[in-house]
Amino acid sequence: MARSSPSADGLRQGCPVNEHTLHRRLFLEGCLAGGAASMLSWSGLFGQSAHAEVAKKTEKRCILLWLCGAPSQFETWDPKPESIYGGPFGSIPTKLPGVHFSGLMPKCATIADKFSIVRSMKTKPGEHFQGIELLNRGAEARPPFIRPTLGSVLGQQLGHVDNPVPNFVLLDPAPHGNEFRAFKDGNWAGWLGAEYAPVRSGGEFKIPNVDRLAEISAADHHDREALRRFLTKKYENDQKSAAAASQNAVFSRVDGLMSCAPLFDLERLPEADRLRYGPGTFGQHTLMARNLVENGAPFVMVANGMTWDCHVMQHEIYQMLVPELDNVIYQLLTDLETRGLLDSTLVVMMGEFGRTPWLNASRGRDHYPNAWSLALAGCGIRPGVVVGKTDDDGAKVVDRQVDEKNLFATIFSALGIDPYAEYLLPGLPTFHRVEGHAEPIHEVLL
Amino acid sequence: MPSETAVEAKPQAVKLEPGKTINLPSAVLGLAVASDGKLLYAACLDRFVYQVDVESKQSKPLFQHRNYASGVKLLANGTQLVSAGYDGALQWFDLAAGKVIRQVDAHRFWSWKLAVSPDQKLVASVTGQYLAGSIDYVPADSPEPTVKVFDALTGEVRHAWTLRPPVLSVAFSPDSQHVAAGNLLGEVGVWNLGTGEQVAAWKTEVFTSWGYIKSHHYVGGIYGMAFSANGEELLLAGMGDMKDPMAGNGAQTWQRFAWREQPARKVDQIHAGEHGNGLMETLTVHPSGEMFVMAGRLAQGNWNAALFQAGDGKLIHSIDNKQRNIEAVFSADGRQLFLAGAVGQRGRDKEGQCPDFGRIQVMTVAS
Numbered sequence: 001m002a003r004s005s006p007s008a009d010g011l012r013q014g015c016p017v018n019e020h021t022l023h024r025r026l027f028l029e030g031c032l033a034g035g036a037a038s039m040l041s042w043s044g045l046f047g048q049s050a051h052a053e054v055a056k057k058t059e060k061r062c063i064l065l066w067l068c069g070a071p072s073q074f075e076t077w078d079p080k081p082e083s084i085y086g087g088p089f090g091s092i093p094t095k096l097p098g099v100h101f102s103g104l105m106p107k108c109a110t111i112a113d114k115f116s117i118v119r120s121m122k123t124k125p126g127e128h129f130q131g132i133e134l135l136n137r138g139a140e141a142r143p144p145f146i147r148p149t150l151g152s153v154l155g156q157q158l159g160h161v162d163n164p165v166p167n168f169v170l171l172d173p174a175p176h177g178n179e180f181r182a183f184k185d186g187n188w189a190g191w192l193g194a195e196y197a198p199v200r201s202g203g204e205f206k207i208p209n210v211d212r213l214a215e216i217s218a219a220d221h222h223d224r225e226a227l228r229r230f231l232t233k234k235y236e237n238d239q240k241s242a243a244a245a246s247q248n249a250v251f252s253r254v255d256g257l258m259s260c261a262p263l264f265d266l267e268r269l270p271e272a273d274r275l276r277y278g279p280g281t282f283g284q285h286t287l288m289a290r291n292l293v294e295n296g297a298p299f300v301m302v303a304n305g306m307t308w309d310c311h312v313m314q315h316e317i318y319q320m321l322v323p324e325l326d327n328v329i330y331q332l333l334t335d336l337e338t339r340g341l342l343d344s345t346l347v348v349m350m351g352e353f354g355r356t357p358w359l360n361a362s363r364g365r366d367h368y369p370n371a372w373s374l375a376l377a378g379c380g381i382r383p384g385v386v387v388g389k390t391d392d393d394g395a396k397v398v399d400r401q402v403d404e405k406n407l408f409a410t411i412f413s414a415l416g417i418d419p420y421a422e423y424l425l426p427g428l429p430t431f432h433r434v435e436g437h438a439e440p441i442h443e444v445l446l
Numbered sequence: 447m448p449s450e451t452a453v454e455a456k457p458q459a460v461k462l463e464p465g466k467t468i469n470l471p472s473a474v475l476g477l478a479v480a481s482d483g484k485l486l487y488a489a490c491l492d493r494f495v496y497q498v499d500v501e502s503k504q505s506k507p508l509f510q511h512r513n514y515a516s517g518v519k520l521l522a523n524g525t526q527l528v529s530a531g532y533d534g535a536l537q538w539f540d541l542a543a544g545k546v547i548r549q550v551d552a553h554r555f556w557s558w559k560l561a562v563s564p565d566q567k568l569v570a571s572v573t574g575q576y577l578a579g580s581i582d583y584v585p586a587d588s589p590e591p592t593v594k595v596f597d598a599l600t601g602e603v604r605h606a607w608t609l610r611p612p613v614l615s616v617a618f619s620p621d622s623q624h625v626a627a628g629n630l631l632g633e634v635g636v637w638n639l640g641t642g643e644q645v646a647a648w649k650t651e652v653f654t655s656w657g658y659i660k661s662h663h664y665v666g667g668i669y670g671m672a673f674s675a676n677g678e679e680l681l682l683a684g685m686g687d688m689k690d691p692m693a694g695n696g697a698q699t700w701q702r703f704a705w706r707e708q709p710a711r712k713v714d715q716i717h718a719g720e721h722g723n724g725l726m727e728t729l730t731v732h733p734s735g736e737m738f739v740m741a742g743r744l745a746q747g748n749w750n751a752a753l754f755q756a757g758d759g760k761l762i763h764s765i766d767n768k769q770r771n772i773e774a775v776f777s778a779d780g781r782q783l784f785l786a787g788a789v790g791q792r793g794r795d796k797e798g799q800c801p802d803f804g805r806i807q808v809m810t811v812a813s
Contacts, residue, residue, distance in 0.1 A: 088513050
């Protein structure tokens with residue numbers, strides 16, 4: 001689907017070099033072996049069992065803690081306690097000398113050497129929908145072409161078809177959510193196709209109606225699915241039917257879900273784990289994300305509605321939200337490290353922009369894309385780095401300004417994916433994973 | 447506030463007439479009014495407690511907290527102040543000596559609201575952090591008492607009770623025999639200050655929202671409360687249910703309960719057609735006892751401060767003073783109403799200054 005650019009070899013990559021080499025080589029072999037049709041997916045590559053085994057051992061994953069609504073940088077990663085705009089939560093020292101976090105993040109302060117902070121994001125959209133679009137797709141909209149979201153791209157690049165776990169899982173308890181709902185109702189996978197859209201779960205913590213009927217044996221079920229797949233694939237090929245292709249993708253996904261439904265059942269996880277992640281939905285979903293990536297899901301996005309959009313009662317809500325986030329990040333990163341997964345799992349923690357330094361009349365903070373923060377950890381990320389700086393009030397970026405393109409180049413680079421690969425889209429204009437050859441944020445890359 | 451001054455009020459014909467507006471550097475979270483109405487004391491978001499001269503509109507900082515100053519009241523016949531802050535501390539300030547004479551670390555978290563008993567013998571402060579306690583974000587139990595009563599003379603703790611956090615409002619009964627407090631979930635407790643026993647507890651659903659649109663957690667609560675003049679009823683203020691807890695657009699709401707009845711009985715609530723939308727943060731009974739004011743922020747509608755008859759609850763008069771009203775205080779003679787709060791904070795100007803955004807508006811209670 002995407003062609004590596006000549007310059008990709010010159011990129012610094014975060015994970016062990018052999019893994020990247022292997023991935024790229026496998027990709028090319030898969031493309032060549034599978035012919036033009038299979039270039040549209042990984043099936044031509046991972047359908048070969050020997051390659052699949054190797055890939056499993058080297059697989060990379062990504063968890064996006066999607067802080068939708070846009071969290072305040074002042075109450076998280078870039079506190080300004082001495083400013084008149086600083087807010088009531090103060091700051092605390094961290095394990096990194098001279099680096100302070102919000103006073104609401106004492107747990108993260110103790111593991112500040114395990115992740116990196118970017119304090120100098122500056123983006124354009126000041127409204128949610130456009131911001132959500134931008135930070136999920138990595139580039140400004142160019143209608144009518146729909147760029148795939150980060151989850152779809154990573155699901156395609158890191159996933160494989162012999163894995164019953166969905167390649168892109170969205171965990172989100174809130175069915176509504178204003179602009180986020182509008183985004184959720186849209187086209188996640190864009191030109192990659194429906195098979196790279198997310199499987200959505202949340203709230204109930206179990207995917208309903210995917211249990212195999214008791215009267216159908218596993219063997220029967222397998223035989224029926226094989227017959228269905230054969231017939232529909234034949235129809236798809238004979239008729240060159242996109243509809244049949246989509247239907248096949250959906251059936252494959254449902255079939256996969258039937259086998260991996262237990263991964264969505266938190267009651268199967270140790271109670272001690274559930275307690276550690278805290279009682280709220282966000283913590284429980286993050287635990288589920290850990291469980292999913294541990295069991296092969298390449299990309300899991302954990303959202304919690306648009307809870308960070310506190311135009312009113314910001315102090316009243318942040319007193320709860322940020323401590324929950326603090327604990328969730330602490331538990332997740334600690335867990336991943338303990339389980340030996342942190343080096344292969346990229347964790348991205350961000351919203352669609354930041355919040356204003358100044359408080360509105362309702363003592364809330366409004367939208368602010370001019371200077372905001374995010375955090376990165378794990379695969380390919382150099383831990384304990386703070387990139388960029390804002391002024392004393394947090395109103396302007398004064399050092400190392402970066403944007404969504406730099407971020408996406410960083411994410412792809414950290415995962416060993418060519419950021420500048422060109423999409424092969426017959427009949428469409430030329431698109432790249434990251435447009436404009438934007439540089440990654442080198443300081444945070446290993 | 448006790449007063450021996452003759453009180454003039456004719457509720458049927460009363461109006462609030464805007465007077466001067468006093469600017470302060472930072473949002474005013476708490477306000478005290480000297481008995482003659484000429485000096486004000488403002489607890490502000492910039493951590494300072496200011497003295498404000500109403501005539502000249504000049505203010506000067508008296509002392510400060512380590513975090514937002516959230517409340518200030520007069521004590522000892524107007525010779526002392528007691529203040530509270532988001533640092534969890536109470537401070538006693540001697541106005542003649544010009545210095546803090548006592549500090550008590552009252553809470554581990556913020557003091558949300560401060561009250562002084564009418565006989566000026568007791569000080570109450572309420573606290574509590576909202577931390578997730580369940581899958582649907584019911585607040586977790588507090589690790590410390592959330593309602594504390596202190597001796598006004600010594601600062602010693604006289605009572606400590608726990609109502610589910612965060613506890614946002616507190617009020618003493620007119621006879622100084624009881625204290626009431628209300629929280630995020632609309633739970634109310636009333637305690638006997640003589641025995642220390644809780645004598646009433648109930649929950650009213652109307653002031654609290656659980657996020658439906660954007661987020662799944664609780665928001666709102668009972669932000670203001672006051673006993674009726676005869677002490678038999680308790681008035682509560684806040685806003686009604688919102689689907690989107692971020693919107694701040696619940697109905698402007700008060701409710702009145704006969705708290706001595708078991709269970710407490712709702713006597714009245716804001717009448718249909720008499721409210722807009724927005725958080726009501728303060729409710730104060732006029733010294734005459736014949737009316738009360740509720741004020742806060744306007745989201746939709748046409749008023750953010752309104753007078754209501756104490757007896758039948760009817761709206762008497764309303765205004766929109768274009769600010770967020772956080773505390774409303776009548777002068778002792780009832781002729782003036784001081785509405786303290788803020789407008790929106792702004793970025794620095796060309797000179798690098800942050801424009802004043804604290805506001806105190808002086809209203810005449812006119813017949």
